[in-house]
Amino acid sequence: MKKIILLAIISLSCCFAFGQNNIGTPYSYYGLGLLPENTGAYAAMGGVSAAMRDNDNINYLNPASYTALDSNRFYFQLAMNGEYTWITTHREASSYRVMQHSYLNMALRLWKDLYFSFGFTEKSDIGYNINYNELISGSTDYTTFNQALQGMGGLNDIYGGLGWRYKNLSLGINFSYIFGKIEKQQTLIANMMSSYYVRTREYIRLKDMLFQPGIQYNWKLNSRSNLILGATMNFSQKLWAKQEFQAYKVNTGSVSSTMLDDETLKRGYIVYPFRISGGFNFQHKNRLRIAGDYTFQQLSKYEAFKEKQNLKDYHKAAFGVSLIPDAAGRFFRQRINYMAGAYFVDSGIRIRGLHADTYGLTAGVQMPFILPNIGNELLLGVALDAGMRGSERDGLVMERYIKLRVNIAFKEFWFMKRKIN
Amino acid sequence: MTRIYLCIVSLLLLIYACSNDLESIGQDIVDNNNYIGSELVTVLNTATIRLDSFPTSSGTWGSSSSGSSVPKYIIVGKYDEPHGGTTTAVPCFQLDIPSDLGSPSFNAALDSAVFCIHLGSKIWGDTTYNIKSQGYNIYRLKELPEIVYSPTFNDYFYNISPVDYDKDSLIGRLEFLPKVEHINKAWARVNDNLAERMFYEMKFRSGKDSYYANTYAFRNFFKGLAIVPDETNDCLISLNAQDSLFMRFFYHDNGAERTTTFKVSRSEFLYNQYLTDRTDSPFAALESQRDEVYLRDVDFALCQGLSGYATTFTLPYPIGMPRYSTLLKVQLEVKVEYYTNNPIDAPASLYLYELNKTNDFMGRLQNTSSDVVGTPQESGGENERYYIFDMTEYYQNVIDRYDNTQTDVAIVLPEITSSYDYIVVKEEPVVRFYYANYKQ
Numbered sequence: 001m002k003k004i005i006l007l008a009i010i011s012l013s014c015c016f017a018f019g020q021n022n023i024g025t026p027y028s029y030y031g032l033g034l035l036p037e038n039t040g041a042y043a044a045m046g047g048v049s050a051a052m053r054d055n056d057n058i059n060y061l062n063p064a065s066y067t068a069l070d071s072n073r074f075y076f077q078l079a080m081n082g083e084y085t086w087i088t089t090h091r092e093a094s095s096y097r098v099m100q101h102s103y104l105n106m107a108l109r110l111w112k113d114l115y116f117s118f119g120f121t122e123k124s125d126i127g128y129n130i131n132y133n134e135l136i137s138g139s140t141d142y143t144t145f146n147q148a149l150q151g152m153g154g155l156n157d158i159y160g161g162l163g164w165r166y167k168n169l170s171l172g173i174n175f176s177y178i179f180g181k182i183e184k185q186q187t188l189i190a191n192m193m194s195s196y197y198v199r200t201r202e203y204i205r206l207k208d209m210l211f212q213p214g215i216q217y218n219w220k221l222n223s224r225s226n227l228i229l230g231a232t233m234n235f236s237q238k239l240w241a242k243q244e245f246q247a248y249k250v251n252t253g254s255v256s257s258t259m260l261d262d263e264t265l266k267r268g269y270i271v272y273p274f275r276i277s278g279g280f281n282f283q284h285k286n287r288l289r290i291a292g293d294y295t296f297q298q299l300s301k302y303e304a305f306k307e308k309q310n311l312k313d314y315h316k317a318a319f320g321v322s323l324i325p326d327a328a329g330r331f332f333r334q335r336i337n338y339m340a341g342a343y344f345v346d347s348g349i350r351i352r353g354l355h356a357d358t359y360g361l362t363a364g365v366q367m368p369f370i371l372p373n374i375g376n377e378l379l380l381g382v383a384l385d386a387g388m389r390g391s392e393r394d395g396l397v398m399e400r401y402i403k404l405r406v407n408i409a410f411k412e413f414w415f416m417k418r419k420i421n
Numbered sequence: 422m423t424r425i426y427l428c429i430v431s432l433l434l435l436i437y438a439c440s441n442d443l444e445s446i447g448q449d450i451v452d453n454n455n456y457i458g459s460e461l462v463t464v465l466n467t468a469t470i471r472l473d474s475f476p477t478s479s480g481t482w483g484s485s486s487s488g489s490s491v492p493k494y495i496i497v498g499k500y501d502e503p504h505g506g507t508t509t510a511v512p513c514f515q516l517d518i519p520s521d522l523g524s525p526s527f528n529a530a531l532d533s534a535v536f537c538i539h540l541g542s543k544i545w546g547d548t549t550y551n552i553k554s555q556g557y558n559i560y561r562l563k564e565l566p567e568i569v570y571s572p573t574f575n576d577y578f579y580n581i582s583p584v585d586y587d588k589d590s591l592i593g594r595l596e597f598l599p600k601v602e603h604i605n606k607a608w609a610r611v612n613d614n615l616a617e618r619m620f621y622e623m624k625f626r627s628g629k630d631s632y633y634a635n636t637y638a639f640r641n642f643f644k645g646l647a648i649v650p651d652e653t654n655d656c657l658i659s660l661n662a663q664d665s666l667f668m669r670f671f672y673h674d675n676g677a678e679r680t681t682t683f684k685v686s687r688s689e690f691l692y693n694q695y696l697t698d699r700t701d702s703p704f705a706a707l708e709s710q711r712d713e714v715y716l717r718d719v720d721f722a723l724c725q726g727l728s729g730y731a732t733t734f735t736l737p738y739p740i741g742m743p744r745y746s747t748l749l750k751v752q753l754e755v756k757v758e759y760y761t762n763n764p765i766d767a768p769a770s771l772y773l774y775e776l777n778k779t780n781d782f783m784g785r786l787q788n789t790s791s792d793v794v795g796t797p798q799e800s801g802g803e804n805e806r807y808y809i810f811d812m813t814e815y816y817q818n819v820i821d822r823y824d825n826t827q828t829d830v831a832i833v834l835p836e837i838t839s840s841y842d843y844i845v846v847k848e849e850p851v852v853r854f855y856y857a858n859y860k861q
């Protein structure tokens with residue numbers, strides 16, 4: 001009964017989370033929005049993923065890792081983020097708070113060494129709400145206008161993935177259905193009596209398939225240590241897209257509105273550029289893990305309806321360590337997985353030649369709980385992610401953020417045959 | 422286990438506390454070139470014209486069947502205005518038989534008969550610094566004004582309709598200082614001969630032969646009155662015509678004091694003559710409504726009531742509106758002279774009338790659902806003020822119609838027949854277009 005209630009709460013929270021804007025950074029204005037900087041089950045380790053595999057977490061970022069899961073259990077995993085960001089320029093300061101659902105995954109073994117995972121994740125986020133005043137050009141009496149820019153949406157990913165193991169080599173592939181919209185809203189209103197104001201809404205709907213193969217190799221260094229090397233990638237993929245535009249103007253007095261435009265601007269595709277991620281994971285005595293990742297995405301090839309944007313390539317470097325004092329220890333604190341990490345992201349955004357890089361430090365724990373049912377486990381992960389994005393130079397925005405992430409993973413015995421002696 | 426669930430729920434609640442408040446900054450990093458701009462376009466050929474004539478009575482059809490439809494105000498006086506010339510206003514009206522006329526007894530004795538006035542809306546002229554006594558003679562008309570019944574012209578009298586009064590039939594004289602308190606106490610003693618004659622007829626009238634028998638007979642007897650200002654007057658005054666303009670008889674009847682009052686008759690016989698002598702003004706050349714005196718030639722344009730001046734110009738074409746741009750507001754800005762203690766007020770509102778090529782008024786210029794109206798704004802430099810006309814919908818309609826014709830318009834006072842207010846336009850008016858470029 002308690003599990004049902006808990007699942008209901010979690011499911012409900014997911015619904016709320018999907019209905020909201022996920023982020024609030026003006027840097028999400030560019031391209032597909034802000035690509036995930038630190039996500040996945042190992043967010044507390046700087047978001048390393050390429051070579052990460054264990055039988056507690058569904059590492060959906062590399063499908064080859066599915067083969068590390070227990071063969072007789074069903075996995076359920078979800079994560080949510082809360083974020084508080086202080087945002088400053090050289091003359092202004094503001095802050096925003098958002099919450100977001102990060103991912104929802106499930107996994108199970110299908111056949112011998114073949115594993116399957118499916119779930120819902122995010123590929124990018126868009127969310128900003130910028131208001132500012134400017135002088136009306138040509139105005140002789142210093143009349144101003146207000147421009148409000150809002151962005152929302154992002155790309156979502158429903159995937160189904162397979163992982164197959166051959167000895168120390170694991171291969172996997174995620175089949176993703178990418179969909180979502182990139183929406184930009186604008187309000188232009190003159191600060192004067194009895195006039196009209198204009199509202200526009202431009203959105204790109206897109207959908208298509210994306211394939212993400214992955215590989216991991218588990219290299220036993222000695223009886224107590226092993227080194228896992230991993231990589232995952234996707235080729236450049238054209239996502240079908242349609243750009244639509246609506247504009248109408250509203251009389252400030254009568255509030256009556258007149259449609260100005262309602263049209264499909266373009267049909268075509270948006271290029272989701274080539275992305276590759278590679279990394280290592282050194283494990284010692286199943287206690288210590290040291291992992292590092294490098295991710296590259298060729299954002300300079302990003303195109304929307306055959307038009308390039310001023311983006312450079314995306315780079316991410318992440319490093320993390322984790323320590324379990326004693327997985328079979330007597331005390332609860334001994335069984336906790338303590339994690340820490342750091343990451344650096346060059347998002348590819350260039351504004352007046354300046355980078356909008358992100359630096360972050362992470363720390364967290366994963367706490368295992370044995371549920372009353374025999375052998376069922378719950379892994380509660382809590383991660384803190386503190387970082388900064390951008391700078392205050394030359395009119396750019398500096399964002400200092402702190403994120404709290406909760407990762408909940410269940411694993412239950414679904415496929416164990418009971419034996420009666 | 423309960424502690425685990427509580428822990429999870431608490432963490433979720435903590436995350437939910439991060440309600441989505443996405444107000445952020447960062448306009449400098451967003452590549453957005455949409456904006457609101459404005460553009461000024463000067464109107465063409467600003468000039469002053471003079472209306473040939475305009476009705477100052479309500480006509481037979483404008484007068485209600487109850488006979489109570491008397492215009493609220495009549496204007497009387499003379500004013501020498503340096504911009505437009507000297508305007509003389511002579512009101513002409515009929516009196517009606519009182520409903521309580523009664524029948525004074527044969528031994529009733531007339532004490533006096535007086536003619537009374539009361540200030541209507543306002544006074545145009547110097548009522549503060551150099552106040553001069555204003556004199557007015559009240560004459561009887563020679564004949565009852567002739568109404569020409571015509572469906573086309575609606576039986577109007579016009580500002581140029583003659584007032585044919587009999588200079589030998591002076592029935593009284595008013596003199597007062599142009600102050601409210603003086604005007605409201607002013608009265609003129611009615612010529613004794615006329616008063617006695619009318620009073621005698623009240624006492625001894627017999628049946629249908631008396632001019633008190635019916636309104637028609639009384640009008641034909643009395644003819645009507647005109648109030649004629651002295652040449653030396655320097656004020657135009659609005660008088661209340663509805664219930665405060667009357668001739669009253671005071672008499673004693675068997676020792677009792679009695680009065681009877683003759684008030685202004687129905688409106689079809691009430692009109693105002695306005696004559697403007699433009700001989701020494703810059704507008705001397707305005708012989709007909711087609712004639713124009715350009716602002717560029719005399720450095721100003723005039724719009725005024727009573728004297729019939731209107732400021733005309735040609736509205737400019739709307740500015741070019743490229744794709745993904747739209748008009749947010751269009752306003753006509755008319756800069757006028759403005760002095761706080763000016764003897765002549767600035768009007769509270771102005772209308773725009775559309776003109777044809779011969780300067781005939783074709784009707785008020787309209788936005789989609791209302792007239793284009795100009796109202797004064799406090800903005801402006803010293804001794805100047807702006808009238809702003811909201812023309813957004815008008816211009817939007819022009820754009821929607823792909824209309825390439827240029828429209829000639831005239832600024833006109835809403836109360837051109839009852840107000841001497843004016844504006845003196847010193848610069849060519851401009852049309853300011855506010856537009857939004859909402860997509861690159």
